[in-house]
Structure formats: structure tokens, C-alpha cells
Amino acid sequence: MAIKKTEEKKSEATKKEYPKKKRESIYYIGPTVKRGLLDNGSVFRGGLPKEVEKLKEKYPGIQPLFIPKDKYIEAVNKVRIQGTKFNILYENAKKDIEGR
Structure with a gap:
């Protein structure tokens, strides 16, 4: 019986679902x-590489230009329209990058 209990415990442990x-x-x-x-x-x-994090520190203007998947299409379209928030952010980041 001791063997069965040990086996049951092992099978319960393997059934645990981890997030x-x-x-x-x-x-x-x-x-x-x-x-x-x-x-x-x-x-x-799965996150940004360390090199990209360093670039975000060096060029803080690029920070808001990292977009989650669900907002990507809308944001890309707004980058192309002059005067929108994303267009202004893009142009300011571009000036910052070119100025260094």
C-alpha cells in the first residue's frame, strides 16, 4: 500500500498545471x-532584449512607439497621418535619433 500512495502523490504532482x-x-x-x-x-x-532597453534609455522619445499587438494596425495608420499623436511622436523620435 505504501507504494500505491507514493505513486498517487507523484501522479498528483505531475497533474499540477502551472500558469x-x-x-x-x-x-x-x-x-x-x-x-x-x-x-x-x-x-x-516575450519582452525586449537588453540592447533595445539600452536604446530606449538613450533615445527616450522612442518609448511610446512600442505598441502591443492589438493596437498595432491603428497606430501604424496614425503614424502616416500628419498631425496625429503617433505622427508627432515618430517625427520627434526621428529628429532625436538623427541629431545624435
Whole structure:
């Protein structure tokens, strides 16, 4: 009987469901900062790489140009329309990047 109880405990332990990590996609809709690392249209899953975090510190204007998947299409369309919030953010980030 001791063997059965041990086996039951093991099977219960393997049945536990652990919460799945959310691998949310983040899209970058700003100007290219460093080709191959942070280009317009870059997609990141499961967080941003350390190098990209450093670029966000160096160019704080790009921070609001990282968009979740569900807002991507709307934001991209607004970047193209002159005078919208995203268009202004894009242009300011571009000036900041080119000025350094």
C-alpha cells in the first residue's frame, strides 16, 4: 500500500498545471535606430532584449512607439497621418535619433 500512495502523490504532482507565461508581442513603429536591432516594424515576443532597453534609455522619445499587438494596425495608420499623436511622436523620435 505504501507504494500505491507514493505513486498517487507523484501522479498528483505531475497533474499540477502551472500558469503559462504570456508571450505578448510588442511592435516597434518608430524610425530605425540601429539597423538589424531596432528597425521600423520590429516585433519582439516575450519582452525586449537588453540592447533595445539600452536604446530606449538613450533615445527616450522612442518609448511610446512600442505598441502591443492589438493596437498595432491603428497606430501604424496614425503614424502616416500628419498631425496625429503617433505622427508627432515618430517625427520627434526621428529628429532625436538623427541629431545624435
